[in-house]
Amino acid sequence: MSNRRNAVHEILRQSEGFRSAQDVYAEMRAEGAKIGLTTVYRALQTLVDSGQVDVLRTDDGESVYRACASVHHHHHLVCRRCGRTVEVAGPAVERWAEAVGTEHGFTEITHTVEVFGTCSACSAAKAG
Amino acid sequence: MSNRRNAVHEILRQSEGFRSAQDVYAEMRAEGAKIGLTTVYRALQTLVDSGQVDVLRTDDGESVYRACASVHHHHHLVCRRCGRTVEVAGPAVERWAEAVGTEHGFTEITHTVEVFGTCSACSAAKAG
DNA sequence: GCGTAAATGAAAACGGTTGTCAAAATCGGC
DNA sequence: GCCGATTTTGACAACCGTTTTCATTTACGC
Numbered sequence: 001m002s003n004r005r006n007a008v009h010e011i012l013r014q015s016e017g018f019r020s021a022q023d024v025y026a027e028m029r030a031e032g033a034k035i036g037l038t039t040v041y042r043a044l045q046t047l048v049d050s051g052q053v054d055v056l057r058t059d060d061g062e063s064v065y066r067a068c069a070s071v072h073h074h075h076h077l078v079c080r081r082c083g084r085t086v087e088v089a090g091p092a093v094e095r096w097a098e099a100v101g102t103e104h105g106f107t108e109i110t111h112t113v114e115v116f117g118t119c120s121a122c123s124a125a126k127a128g
Numbered sequence: 129m130s131n132r133r134n135a136v137h138e139i140l141r142q143s144e145g146f147r148s149a150q151d152v153y154a155e156m157r158a159e160g161a162k163i164g165l166t167t168v169y170r171a172l173q174t175l176v177d178s179g180q181v182d183v184l185r186t187d188d189g190e191s192v193y194r195a196c197a198s199v200h201h202h203h204h205l206v207c208r209r210c211g212r213t214v215e216v217a218g219p220a221v222e223r224w225a226e227a228v229g230t231e232h233g234f235t236e237i238t239h240t241v242e243v244f245g246t247c248s249a250c251s252a253a254k255a256g
Numbered sequence: 257g258c259g260t261a262a263a264t265g266a267a268a269a270c271g272g273t274t275g276t277c278a279a280a281a282t283c284g285g286c
Numbered sequence: 287g288c289c290g291a292t293t294t295t296g297a298c299a300a301c302c303g304t305t306t307t308c309a310t311t312t313a314c315g316c
Contacts, residue, residue: 004295022272036296041273061189061303062272077232078184086232092224097243100216104205106245113241115225116182117234132264150303164265169304189272190303262313269306274299281294286287 008043012067020064079119136171146192207247
């Protein structure tokens with residue numbers, strides 16, 4: 001369909017990690033592409049909807065996108081002091097959530113898990 | 129010091145889950161408290177900085193806050209259609225969260241878990 | 257009571273995101 | 287190729303949660 005959307009997808013493919021919409025937009029403009037910010041957002045949204053792109057929110061509320069979504073479900077371990085975040089997998093939690101839901105007659109079960117703690121660096125700083 | 133800050137903290141203490149700043153503000157105003165939105169934000173930020181409150185971002189970019197030492201700890205299984213909520217205990221999850229945190233050198237580990245699903249009544253209604 | 261410093265809050269600024277709407281590109285039939 | 291209908295596009299404004307500004311109020315020590 002639109003080669004704009006493919007162009008956006010291509011930028012993400014060429015990128016290593018997560019990129020923000022504004023970032024993608026800036027790069028495309030820098031490359032000389034005639035594209036509007038609105039279209040970048042729309043393309044990203046479409047890609048997310050069709051499962052071709054992962055999206056998550058940074059701590060300061062910006063959405064960041066990444067291509068090649070192996071729908072790899074994970075949770076976050078967040079330091080409550082410095083905000084450092086570690087992605088963690090939790091097969092035990094997945095199974096537990098599913099079991100708890102089923103046990104109560106619920107279907108189409110999803111879940112969110114956030115683990116908070118004080119990371120080693122911060123607990124050292126705090127102690128000192 | 130400021131009883132405004134304590135008031136904000138108190139609202140969070142009386143709350144079960146995460147609340148948004150605007151939500152806290154609305155409740156305080158509804159209770160007749162003379163407080164500004166700015167002060168609520170400032171109080172929340174201070175509480176977060178001092179480690180008395182957890183904060184995270186929702187999917188739509190809003191910051192939500194929760195008082196740290198939750199008294200009786202349990203999780204919620206929520207029907208995404210009718211909102212019916214079941215309190216569930218999850219020793220497996222508690223252990224998992226603790227283990228995951230420790231594994232990454234984190235201490236003072238807390239966690240939040242929300243399980244969503246469609247309850248039996250609603251999935252029946254939906255099917256029909 | 258008086259002075260200083262901290263706290264407060266109304267309003268404006270900010271920034272990322274989303275909506276609006278007219279223009280441009282594309283499609284389908286001929 | 288031509289023409290109308292549909293889709294895509296993008297400049298701009300609107301939106302909304304959050305942060306900053308700054309003048310006022312309050313708390314505290316004397």
